[in-house]
Amino acid sequence: MTHIRSCQPGKFPVEKNSVIPEMKNVHKLLILLLLFLLSCTASKVVDDNSGIGAKAYPYTVKTGLDLIESEDFKSLAGKRVGVITNHTGITKEGRHIINLLGEAENVDLVGIFGPEHGVHGVAPSGKSVDSRTDPATGVPVYSLYEDSNRPTGKMIAKIDVLLFDMQDVGARFYTYIYTMALAMEAAALNGKDFIVLDRPNPITGSKIEGPLLQPGFESFIGMYPIPIRHGMTVGELALLFKGEGWIEGADSLDLEVIKMEGWKRKLWFDQTDVPWVGPSPSMPALATATVYPGTCLIEGTNVSEGRGSATPFELIGAPWVDGTVLADRLNKLGLDGVVFEAVEFTPVAILPSVPYPKHKDKLCGGVKVRVVNRERFEPVKTGVSIIWFLKNLYPEEFEWTGTINRLYGSDKLKTGIENGLALDELLREESAEMDAFSKIRSKYLLYE
Numbered sequence: 001m002t003h004i005r006s007c008q009p010g011k012f013p014v015e016k017n018s019v020i021p022e023m024k025n026v027h028k029l030l031i032l033l034l035l036f037l038l039s040c041t042a043s044k045v046v047d048d049n050s051g052i053g054a055k056a057y058p059y060t061v062k063t064g065l066d067l068i069e070s071e072d073f074k075s076l077a078g079k080r081v082g083v084i085t086n087h088t089g090i091t092k093e094g095r096h097i098i099n100l101l102g103e104a105e106n107v108d109l110v111g112i113f114g115p116e117h118g119v120h121g122v123a124p125s126g127k128s129v130d131s132r133t134d135p136a137t138g139v140p141v142y143s144l145y146e147d148s149n150r151p152t153g154k155m156i157a158k159i160d161v162l163l164f165d166m167q168d169v170g171a172r173f174y175t176y177i178y179t180m181a182l183a184m185e186a187a188a189l190n191g192k193d194f195i196v197l198d199r200p201n202p203i204t205g206s207k208i209e210g211p212l213l214q215p216g217f218e219s220f221i222g223m224y225p226i227p228i229r230h231g232m233t234v235g236e237l238a239l240l241f242k243g244e245g246w247i248e249g250a251d252s253l254d255l256e257v258i259k260m261e262g263w264k265r266k267l268w269f270d271q272t273d274v275p276w277v278g279p280s281p282s283m284p285a286l287a288t289a290t291v292y293p294g295t296c297l298i299e300g301t302n303v304s305e306g307r308g309s310a311t312p313f314e315l316i317g318a319p320w321v322d323g324t325v326l327a328d329r330l331n332k333l334g335l336d337g338v339v340f341e342a343v344e345f346t347p348v349a350i351l352p353s354v355p356y357p358k359h360k361d362k363l364c365g366g367v368k369v370r371v372v373n374r375e376r377f378e379p380v381k382t383g384v385s386i387i388w389f390l391k392n393l394y395p396e397e398f399e400w401t402g403t404i405n406r407l408y409g410s411d412k413l414k415t416g417i418e419n420g421l422a423l424d425e426l427l428r429e430e431s432a433e434m435d436a437f438s439k440i441r442s443k444y445l446l447y448e
Helices: 026-046 064-070 097-103 176-189 234-243 286-300 323-332 379-393 404-408 412-418 431-442
Strands: 002-005 080-085 108-114 140-143 161-165 193-197 209-212 227-229 255-258 315-318 338-345 364-371
Touching (some): 064 255, 176 234, 193 234, 209 379, 227 286, 227 431, 234 255, 323 338
Parallel strands (some): 002 255
């Protein structure tokens, strides 16, 4: 069974038209006219969201956690609950879901499950996380990024319902969505209910980009045939994974998604009043998430993706890269919404989360990826272009790592570049695949 629950948005009073008294003084009329024109201009600026820093007025958004907490967790009353979360599982007021469940008199919190980076979000990327006991609640904390990426039957034996609440970033290779998928599978196979508390897709839910994952390239950074930028929320993805039968036992899973209130697909995270919490150590800001679907592909090479700096994934370089040359070649492409600035940077250890960045303590030449129009910016096209030039400008120094095919979802990027494919050909959209995914995706969208 699948349930989608939401609260009706509040109704706001409509202000009646007011009548401006007759103005005897013509100067006052001119002043009012001028103020009216200025207000129209201001409104136009406020609603222009084309730039990376532009903001419309903040939309009031209540996440799934905000809504279920406002009901005093009535839907969980009398149930033994296991929560899958990390440091991003907070309310608008900054209260964490573990503390809220631990204090709720009508809820029995019996298990806490942490993803990659751990419950506190500080463990290094790709490093296993130990299970332990939560000191505040005395509840066992199980790692879902250790020997197994899924809850075992023993872990959830005393649980009635698994509750998922984590902030995703909108890219296929971000592991939190697969932590969710495998936990859904465990719930299905062990007869447990599963509830997703939905949160915004920070880079909007209106854009999709990049190739679909191809059969044979599945991994924990890409398990299902979705594009790199999928344009869905975690709740919508949960519906997709179940609805398409991609998880074992999908038909028997009792899934409920607690919809957000007030969120719209067009919104960037900074256009909402939801507090930003960096979802992982190298995802400090919305600007990082904006470029991440493209520049994360750099992880599949021996070039630094900016880890060990204040702006990871926005800085790309290596000791043997001439930033001025690379920036010039990339800028001549005229890619939409982005410019490239020649930079030098030195990756350093940032403990405990980034102990060994690529080219640690070495001066790197490279580029800063500066997004100037995020509505038009295409991150995947940008990432592919950067890699193409790095390989062609520095064929002797450039190397692939073992993760490139898993990140891209196929061997087409690596094989194409190695075989001398022109950049235009490499960037050609696989429109048939995207059209097919769009049709599948449309069945599971919860928001306009």
